[in-house]
Amino acid sequence: MINENRENYRPVARRGSVLYFVIADLALIDPMYQYSLEFFARLFGRRLEKAPKSEDLETRIQTLLGDETASFYTNICRGLFEKDKLLYSFLNAASIQRRGGQISPAEWNFYLRGSTTDFSASKNECDYISSVVNSKLLGLEETHFAFKDLAKSFADPGDAVTWKKILASEEPTSIPLPPAYEGGLSAFQKLMLVRVLREEKLVHGVKAFVGACLGAAFIESPPFDLEGAADDSTNATPVIFVLSPGADPIADLIALAKSRGMDARLKILSLGQGQGQIAERLIDQGQKTGDWVCL
Amino acid sequence: MPELEKIQEKQDENTMHPEYRLWLTSMPSATFPVPVLQNGIKLTNEPPRGLKANLKRTYGDVAEEDYEACSKPREYKKMFFALAYFHAAILERRKYGAIGWNIPYEWMTADLETSKRQLRMYLDEQEMVPYQALNYLVSETNYGGRVTDDKDVVLIKAMLRRCFCPEVMNDAYRLSKLDTYYAPPECSLADTKKYIESLPLDEDPEVFGLHPNANIAYEQRIVRDLTETILMMQPRVAAAGGGKTPDELAQDMARDIAARLPAALDTSRAHPTTFAMTEGGQMGSLGVFVGQEIERFNNLLKVMKHTLD
Numbered sequence: 001m002i003n004e005n006r007e008n009y010r011p012v013a014r015r016g017s018v019l020y021f022v023i024a025d026l027a028l029i030d031p032m033y034q035y036s037l038e039f040f041a042r043l044f045g046r047r048l049e050k051a052p053k054s055e056d057l058e059t060r061i062q063t064l065l066g067d068e069t070a071s072f073y074t075n076i077c078r079g080l081f082e083k084d085k086l087l088y089s090f091l092n093a094a095s096i097q098r099r100g101g102q103i104s105p106a107e108w109n110f111y112l113r114g115s116t117t118d119f120s121a122s123k124n125e126c127d128y129i130s131s132v133v134n135s136k137l138l139g140l141e142e143t144h145f146a147f148k149d150l151a152k153s154f155a156d157p158g159d160a161v162t163w164k165k166i167l168a169s170e171e172p173t174s175i176p177l178p179p180a181y182e183g184g185l186s187a188f189q190k191l192m193l194v195r196v197l198r199e200e201k202l203v204h205g206v207k208a209f210v211g212a213c214l215g216a217a218f219i220e221s222p223p224f225d226l227e228g229a230a231d232d233s234t235n236a237t238p239v240i241f242v243l244s245p246g247a248d249p250i251a252d253l254i255a256l257a258k259s260r261g262m263d264a265r266l267k268i269l270s271l272g273q274g275q276g277q278i279a280e281r282l283i284d285q286g287q288k289t290g291d292w293v294c295l
Numbered sequence: 296m297p298e299l300e301k302i303q304e305k306q307d308e309n310t311m312h313p314e315y316r317l318w319l320t321s322m323p324s325a326t327f328p329v330p331v332l333q334n335g336i337k338l339t340n341e342p343p344r345g346l347k348a349n350l351k352r353t354y355g356d357v358a359e360e361d362y363e364a365c366s367k368p369r370e371y372k373k374m375f376f377a378l379a380y381f382h383a384a385i386l387e388r389r390k391y392g393a394i395g396w397n398i399p400y401e402w403m404t405a406d407l408e409t410s411k412r413q414l415r416m417y418l419d420e421q422e423m424v425p426y427q428a429l430n431y432l433v434s435e436t437n438y439g440g441r442v443t444d445d446k447d448v449v450l451i452k453a454m455l456r457r458c459f460c461p462e463v464m465n466d467a468y469r470l471s472k473l474d475t476y477y478a479p480p481e482c483s484l485a486d487t488k489k490y491i492e493s494l495p496l497d498e499d500p501e502v503f504g505l506h507p508n509a510n511i512a513y514e515q516r517i518v519r520d521l522t523e524t525i526l527m528m529q530p531r532v533a534a535a536g537g538g539k540t541p542d543e544l545a546q547d548m549a550r551d552i553a554a555r556l557p558a559a560l561d562t563s564r565a566h567p568t569t570f571a572m573t574e575g576g577q578m579g580s581l582g583v584f585v586g587q588e589i590e591r592f593n594n595l596l597k598v599m600k601h602t603l604d
Binding site: 036199226235295 | 302310311312313314315316317318319320321322323324325327329331332333334335336337338339340341344401403511514515517518520521522524525526527528529
């Protein structure tokens, strides 16, 4: 009985593992993107408790899936640089769909590396696309039946009008595909098509895919949230500002200290030669008196 | 850094004052102690991108009394805006990669601060606005000190000349080909900020004197970064593709290699001259060498066969 009930929650656990491995991979991008399993488990557990409850199992599971995914997004994004935020939400969306089977290994590989089959012998029957693009279209046809007759569609005078529009547009992702594909292709398959036809607009495509898969909130970067970080910190959990040239969080920190009545007890020290001992003393003292220490 | 790690390890949340908080600041660094990183809450704080955000930041740092204190208020305010615009433009131009600058220079707020001070000093001390001297100081000394590429030197001088020129005093003068950006007529600090607030969030490449196509190069770079990073993060085994799992792929490869392994070399079947003895009863040097190599090669085959099976 217990086992049976427990099994019902497996989708939530599966989502957890997908989310965790995306986070673990982030360390490959930047040495500062380090998150421990304990950190992950703590946050995961907290959301299990805090997410809205429901008597209906299916509702409860759907709430949990959405809540866990969203809270990790806001939590991790705080510590990511702007350029990596879209990457993170894309990896989340793609990993969830790959695990769920909506994206096949063949499709994922095509997206990353292109086709491995040699189509140079096949004839390009279309005068407005290059033979390179033609080969890629044939490659797409191989990955999934939804792409069937894609190259032929480019030669078809009716569809060609739409394709030409997509090739020339500033916002190719906002133009509906020819009818056979608009409804037939999944969000990821549409993204694969953008990659083939308009690679330079891929960022728009990625945003559209993430939006379709996880929701629009995942394409916007959450605002700088010092308050939230301060609320999550404890006397044993420090807050680490990861800086970039031109950024200075000290002013924000002082403002925060003021609003919490800590401004007189905020000790700021710039580390440099010979400052180590002073810093240690400040930390020692802070742990006793409850000061804020900023190094 | 290692000391910090020790301190963090030793601490016990029960004995510490509950209000104690530790705030750390650091540039991204591979030497930052990982345990502290993993346990901490990481926060990035990046300056917003774009010409408008940059101008806003420059004007946000200006104190009202400084802004009004110059003996030539009109000239100062005009030139100040021109300088702020120049600063923003050369920094934002970097996003176009090699189309913007041959080398991406790390100009800093300190360059702007120095130029601001010199501008004020020259305007206070001299009768006329010394355009030539200011051009030289700012584009050759302050900012130019970092510029090493000779083409970039030409560029930065040309860009400043468009900002630091007598025409800038004319309210109809435009700082770029576009109608949008100009040094506003003499007004208060608050009004200047209001004007900056009215600027578009994303700028046209023409602001930097670049062709609109420069945006394509910029977009391509972003896309390349995005896909290459994902590719780099993929486990290597998956590279061969197809609908198989990495384990199956490895199995297939192992079988394929095993099938192609040659049999061990048999010295008894060598050409009669290969291991022929000399008159003194010794083997020729070639024979010795080949014999040793065959022995090693056979060992290798044995190990390969063993592990592949």
